[in-house]
Amino acid sequence: MKKKILSLLLACSMVFGLAACGNGDGGNSGNTGNADNSGNGGGEGAGGVTTENITLTFWHYEDPTTVSLLAEKFMDMYPNITVEHRVIEDMSTDLSNAAASGTFPDVFEGTDSDTALANMYWADISEYFDADPENQNLMATISEYGIGCFDTSARFAVPMMYWPSAIFIDRNVIKNLNLEMPRTDWTWAEMVQLVKDATKDERTGMKYYGLGYYNRLDSLYGIAACSPDERALKGEFGFDGTDFDLSYWAVGEQEFSDLKLAGYVAPQQDTAEMEAWSGNWSTWFGATGRVAVFSEGFWTYQNLWGQEGYQEEYGLDIVPYVTPNVVDEKEHNVIANMYMGGVSTSCKHPYEAYLLLKFMGWGIDGWKARLEIYSDTSITNDSGMPLKNAQMPMPITLDEEVWEGYKALFPQDDRKPYWDDYFASVTRPVPYGWYSIAGYWNFCDQYFNKIGIHDLVDKGSAKAADYVDEATRQANYYHAEAMISYFGPGGYDVLSDEELAKYQAVVDSFN
Amino acid sequence: MEKEKKMKKPKVKLGKLEKREARAGWLFVLPWVIGVAVFMLYPLCQSFYYMWFNIRITPLGTKFIPVGTGNFTQIWLENPEFPQQIVTYLWQTIVEVPVIVVFALMIAIMLNGNIKCRGLFRLIFFLPVIIVSGPVMNMLVSEGAATIPAMNVQSIKTALDNFLPHSMSESIGEIFSNMIMILWYSGVQILIFLSALQKIDPALYEAAKIDGGSQWECFWKITLPTIKPMILLNAVYSVIFLSGNEQNSLITMIKSAMFSGTKEKGYGYASAMAWMYSLIVTLIVLLFFLLLGSKKDIYDRQVKRRKREMKKEARTVKRIERRGIRNAKKIKKARKKRNYRTYDGSGDY
Numbered sequence: 071m072k073k074k075i076l077s078l079l080l081a082c083s084m085v086f087g088l089a090a091c092g093n094g095d096g097g098n099s100g101n102t103g104n105a106d107n108s109g110n111g112g113g114e115g116a117g118g119v120t121t122e123n124i125t126l127t128f129w130h131y132e133d134p135t136t137v138s139l140l141a142e143k144f145m146d147m148y149p150n151i152t153v154e155h156r157v158i159e160d161m162s163t164d165l166s167n168a169a170a171s172g173t174f175p176d177v178f179e180g181t182d183s184d185t186a187l188a189n190m191y192w193a194d195i196s197e198y199f200d201a202d203p204e205n206q207n208l209m210a211t212i213s214e215y216g217i218g219c220f221d222t223s224a225r226f227a228v229p230m231m232y233w234p235s236a237i238f239i240d241r242n243v244i245k246n247l248n249l250e251m252p253r254t255d256w257t258w259a260e261m262v263q264l265v266k267d268a269t270k271d272e273r274t275g276m277k278y279y280g281l282g283y284y285n286r287l288d289s290l291y292g293i294a295a296c297s298p299d300e301r302a303l304k305g306e307f308g309f310d311g312t313d314f315d316l317s318y319w320a321v322g323e324q325e326f327s328d329l330k331l332a333g334y335v336a337p338q339q340d341t342a343e344m345e346a347w348s349g350n351w352s353t354w355f356g357a358t359g360r361v362a363v364f365s366e367g368f369w370t371y372q373n374l375w376g377q378e379g380y381q382e383e384y385g386l387d388i389v390p391y392v393t394p395n396v397v398d399e400k401e402h403n404v405i406a407n408m409y410m411g412g413v414s415t416s417c418k419h420p421y422e423a424y425l426l427l428k429f430m431g432w433g434i435d436g437w438k439a440r441l442e443i444y445s446d447t448s449i450t451n452d453s454g455m456p457l458k459n460a461q462m463p464m465p466i467t468l469d470e471e472v473w474e475g476y477k478a479l480f481p482q483d484d485r486k487p488y489w490d491d492y493f494a495s496v497t498r499p500v501p502y503g504w505y506s507i508a509g510y511w512n513f514c515d516q517y518f519n520k521i522g523i524h525d526l527v528d529k530g531s532a533k534a535a536d537y538v539d540e541a542t543r544q545a546n547y548y549h550a551e552a553m554i555s556y557f558g559p560g561g562y563d564v565l566s567d568e569e570l571a572k573y574q575a576v577v578d579s580f581n
Numbered sequence: 582m583e584k585e586k587k588m589k590k591p592k593v594k595l596g597k598l599e600k601r602e603a604r605a606g607w608l609f610v611l612p613w614v615i616g617v618a619v620f621m622l623y624p625l626c627q628s629f630y631y632m633w634f635n636i637r638i639t640p641l642g643t644k645f646i647p648v649g650t651g652n653f654t655q656i657w658l659e660n661p662e663f664p665q666q667i668v669t670y671l672w673q674t675i676v677e678v679p680v681i682v683v684f685a686l687m688i689a690i691m692l693n694g695n696i697k698c699r700g701l702f703r704l705i706f707f708l709p710v711i712i713v714s715g716p717v718m719n720m721l722v723s724e725g726a727a728t729i730p731a732m733n734v735q736s737i738k739t740a741l742d743n744f745l746p747h748s749m750s751e752s753i754g755e756i757f758s759n760m761i762m763i764l765w766y767s768g769v770q771i772l773i774f775l776s777a778l779q780k781i782d783p784a785l786y787e788a789a790k791i792d793g794g795s796q797w798e799c800f801w802k803i804t805l806p807t808i809k810p811m812i813l814l815n816a817v818y819s820v821i822f823l824s825g826n827e828q829n830s831l832i833t834m835i836k837s838a839m840f841s842g843t844k845e846k847g848y849g850y851a852s853a854m855a856w857m858y859s860l861i862v863t864l865i866v867l868l869f870f871l872l873l874g875s876k877k878d879i880y881d882r883q884v885k886r887r888k889r890e891m892k893k894e895a896r897t898v899k900r901i902e903r904r905g906i907r908n909a910k911k912i913k914k915a916r917k918k919r920n921y922r923t924y925d926g927s928g929d930y
Binding site: 160 | 637638639640641643646659661662840841843844845847
């Protein structure tokens with residue numbers, strides 16, 4: 071009897087366990103392809119927002135404490151909408167699992183646009199975006215270059231989190247080396263000259279290095295090489311909206327490699343070179359007080375240098391500079407990290423989802439709520455860090471009130487003029503390729519990174535110029551193929567016959 | 582017909598108790614049967630079906646685009662990483678498996694000996710199996726815990742480079758970089774060998790010692806032949822373990838292809854990769870089976886041959902008997918018809 075009961079229990083637990091694994095909604099085997107923008111379902115309140123009680127899910131990359139507080143503010147504005155959110159760990163894994171299990175979020179941010187476009191995750195939100203007057207006051211390149219439209223007439227995404235590239239200078243190092251601080255609207259050549267001048271090996275103590283890098287200079291140069299008059303470069307690798315031209319990249323790549331080989335660039339963390347220089351394998355060059363210029367991420371200031379007492383502890387005095395242009399013009403494009411956000415094709419309440427997207431990303435209401443949260447340093451995240459030090463992005467709206475509040479979060483002492491100049495010069499962002507160019511990631515993944523161009527050129531065993539022709543051909547092919555696949559009849563179907571023929575010709579010529 | 586009926590086994594109706602026991606037995610194995618059906622057979626069939634398609638999982642449903650053998654040609658012709666990794670994997674597995682098995686056997690023999698704190702040592706050698714799994718193992722590897730600091734791996738690689746092709750020397754060199762990790766993989770194998778060693782009849786050793794056999798001879802003549810089937814079992818287990826664990830770069834590659842957002846990859850591409858990989862793993866298992874599969878010894882072969890001969894003799898006897906019966910019947914018939922004569926000694930037949 072005991073045996074029988076035990077076996078029954080085992081079998082039952084197994085069956086119930088399996089039943090619990092199922093998602094219960096019968097799966098999504100239909101294949102309609104296009105976004106479901108069929109309306110709001112139920113009654114509509116003021117401004118076309120539904121009066122029904124609905125729940126929207128938002129997946130993102132931000133600090134969860136910040137998003138929880140923002141979600142509360144959004145729910146105060148729309149009491150019938152409940153917002154649930156979670157942080158994305160790995161975009162393709164999380165989203166493909168969610169799509170397979172029928173639990174896809176209504177709104178999400180993405181770091182790799184190819185994944186979202188190849189699988190039709192983002193819905194066309196042109197209808198809502200174009201009709202929204204607030205969007206007229208965004209940074210110019212967003213509409214000028216169609217950032218989030220991916221060279222089509224439809225809008226699938228909007229930049230949500232914006233971090234422009236930045237060059238930081240340690241004033242203490244410049245002072246110690248008896249050098250002059252450069253002007254804030256400097257040129258590329260002036261920056262390179264400063265890097266060279268600030269590299270000094272006095273044989274007594276640690277060597278001074280001109281440059282410490284997180285962002286490779288060739289990435290920055292790709293956009294910096296574009297003169298403000300032509301403004302033809304809409305993306306990395308000389309992308310002009312249709313074709314690539316890697317000759318721009320090659321100049322920057324070679325220059326950076328030459329600087330590295332000539333000893334102007336500080337060693338990276340966790341390397342034997344770093345141990346030889348600083349005596350410690352895990353030292354970060356940004357905390358040595360021996361590096362003059364940094365091509366660091368914008369967030370490095372907030373997350374590290376901007377923390378109270380950090381600069382004093384390491385003897386630093388960091389100020390920001392705009393990534394310079396090759397031409398001496400004040401207003402120019404800068405390369406930037408721009409996480410794209412969109413409404414998913416499976417969303418049942420696309421308008422409400424758009425409102426949530428805007429609030430969490432670029433909307434003025436959302437930014438006002440953010441500024442309240444960021445200015446209160448008593449609010450901290452799980453790591454005990456004030457929220458302005460935890461991945462705070464920069465607004466893409468040009469609203470003056472928002473910018474006034476935002477600037478107040480940065481140093482107000484003698485460093486203020488540097489910050490003001492910096493903020494004034496980052497109003498024309500151009501995102502890194504993987505955010506805004508279809509097929510870019512495929513090109514990098516399957517060609518560029520595979521042959522290890524960076525390593526070969528950095529070691530001096532190859533010249534960047536040797537790769538230009540083939541890399542340009544490959545990049546154009548991957549882009550054209552992606553455009554047909556994502557936006558052609560098998561995908562969103564938003565390309566005209568002429569556009570399709572144009573991309574097809576590139577693919578055919580490659581084969 | 583009657584004969585056939587006679588040959589068939591009579592159907593025995595199960596008694597009440599036997600029926601109950603059979604039911605209980607089925608209920609006990611039911612979780613396993615369900616597990617195999619749901620988590621093994623179903624995904625297996627599904628992945629076999631998937632590999633002929635380019636699959637896009639959109640929020641609105643799954644798109645299956647038939648590509649025929651497109652996934653395979655793409656993997657072999659357009660993904661240089663896969664063939665490279667397969668070659669590396671082949672070399673590493675072929676070298677690592679014997680290392681693991683020999684190490685496990687040595688440790689098992691030591692742990693089977695009469696030593697102090699034997700239980701504790703057995704626990705220590707099995708601990709890696711429990712502790713070092715998944716992310717813990719990845720962290721240990723990244724911290725350099727898998728290497729022996731005193732071993733100059735670079736020199737070994739350079740030396741190997743002198744007389745082996747680069748891809749081969751690189752793969753073999755990697756084994757020295759991960760020597761500790763490889764030895765950590767021996768936990769289960771030690772346990773299997775230990776249980777096999779404990780089952781060897783001590784009387785065999787006693788008899789061998791009486792005949793003047795040394796420890797060395799006992800190992801080669803008694804221990805090794807007795808545990809030979811376990812060597813094959815451990816070799817197969819090691820191949821499967823090395824092929825499926827998280828440190829295997831091919832597994833990582835398949836996993837990343839599965840969740841890749843790029844349009845060429847995805848579930849279909851990953852399924853094709855996984856099937857080709859499993860085919861290669863099967864070939865390696867077959868190779869070890871051919872090398873280590875038990876061959877009967879001379880005595881066994883003689884017994885088998887004698888049995889065959891005896892069966893043949895029995896068949897011949899039966900044939901003669903049948904012929905005799907047939908002839909007897911013929912004679913009987915002929916006598917009835919009176920045209921059967923026996924020799925009467927007249928000289929005429």
